[in-house]
Amino acid sequence: MCAAVYLGLQSVVARAQASRAPSPALGKTQSRLRGLIGKVFTQAHIRDKGETDDERSYRFEVFDEVNGYARVIGPFGGYDDFFILRGENRDYLISIEYSCGTACAQRATFHRFDAGVAPTVIAAKDILDLSQFPSIKKRLLSICLDSHGDFNTEKGARDAAHLDLSACPYVFSFPKKGASVILFKVLNENGSSLLLSVGKTRVSPQVVLRWNGVKLIGSQPDDDGSILLNSEQMGRFF
DSSP states (O other): OOOHHHHHHHHHHHHHHTOOOOOOTTTOOTHHHHHHHHHHOOHHHHHHTOGGGGGGGOOEEETTTTTTTTEEEEEESSSEEEEEOOOOSEEEEEEEEEEEEESSEEEEEEEEOOTTTTEEEHOOOHEETTTOOOOHHHHHHHHBOTTSSOOOOOOOSOOOOGSSOOOOOEEEOOOOOEEEEEEEEEEOOOSSSSOTTTTOOOEEEEEEEEESSEEEEEESSSSOEEEEHHHHHHHHOO
């Protein structure tokens, strides 16, 4: 890559990073994150991923207590990210599963924790406020949610009525160091339903989502430039 192109890409990435306002949700997570993850991701989940009984183990590749972020890897393809959000009277945990081959599919599940009861899974449509973006909201809710209400870029996970629709055109970037959540639009596909293709995919920020203690509220990003996903950008955003 020539110097001018490289510097131009750095500028685009820097502007996209600058649009991420600090999140008020990710403090004081030190005593909670590991416990919440253990309630929604157990060794049984490894079995569900198709591994045998003697391979049902996982470990934390990243465990960032300060920013409320952790990454789980194990004897399965891809990885799982976890992000804690604080509400007024309860905690929320976002779990994101990346199934990776030549590219990565993304599935985001939202969990709510109330005192004394089991975690509740919240449908993505009930925790995302995209009222300022009616066209994005309509498209996201029609082709990016699976039969459980999770955000899911894999077409095969949808209910039968939506299997023939086009691929989900959006991906989420959740904060790893206290930044805001960004909903990106995928500008080009790699010929499959797996959209996050390292070195091939460009994404453009569409919505900045800020946590208000109950919902992720959408606002216009400061930068709508595109970002080419190579290994560095893939690790930074996803």
